[in-house]
Amino acid sequence: MPRHPGPPSRNRVESHTSRRNDQHEVARRLEEASAETLAERRRTRGERVFALLQRQTDRRIQVLHRRMRRRCESMEQDMETRRSQIDERWRKYQQRVNCEVEKQLRRYEARRPEIEEQLNQIQQRVNRRLQKYQEDYEARRPEMEERLRQSWLQLDGWLEAQRPHVEETIRRREEKLDHWIEVQNDRFDALEEEETIRFEEEES
Incomplete structure (x- = not known):
């Protein structure tokens, strides 16, 4: 029969305990290393994701x-094109105006003798008409002065005839005005007397 083992010796127990402690320490260190590795991986992954997002943002x-620069360049080109078009239109407009002015000047210069002749004829007709009016006025002047003198005499006679009526009208209006002033003075005196009596009664 096999020999039944006896109780473990002290050395065997200590050796077994030491191995078990070593295993726990190894497991603890592995767990810590695994946690550190996981944290490092997470940190590294976060850094990579952040770097990726940063690169994507930079690219965007x-x-x-680039789009804004191209758009600004396109707008500048459009503005330059429109400015060139406006400058060209303005230049053509100035050319047309200058041509029209020169044409009118040439036409005026061509017709200048005719126009001056017409102006001279008009001036001569005006002068002749003014001279005729002056002669007619001088011829009719005595008659007109006599008629004017007669008109003044008639006006003086009419005014002289109207003088009594006018003076009577003025006299009546002055009488009415004097009467109205007298009535107003009496009314004012009465009001002043009433006010004085009322004041004396209030004082007493």
Whole structure:
């Protein structure tokens, strides 16, 4: 029969305990290393994701910058084109105006003798008409002065005839005005007397 083992010796127990402690320590260290590795992985992954997002953002910003730059360049080109078109239209308009002015000047210069002749004829007709009016006025002047003198005499006679009526009208109006002033003075005196009596009664 096999020999029944006896109780473990002290050395065997200590060795077994030491191995078990070593295993726990190894497991603890592995667990810590695994946690550190996981944290490192997470941190590294976060950094990679952040770097990726940063690169994507930078690329988008660059794309937007390029688009804006192209749009600004396109707008500047359009403005230059429109400015050139406006300048060309203005130049053509000035040419047309200058041509029209020169044409009118040439036409005026061509017709200048005719126009001056017409002006001279008009001036001569005006002068003749003014001279005729002056002669007619001088011829009719005595008659007109006599008629004017007669008119003044008639007016003086009419005014002299109207003088009594006018003086009577003025006299009546002055009498009415004097009467109205007298009535107003009496009314004012009565009001002043009433006010004085009322004041004396209030004082007493």
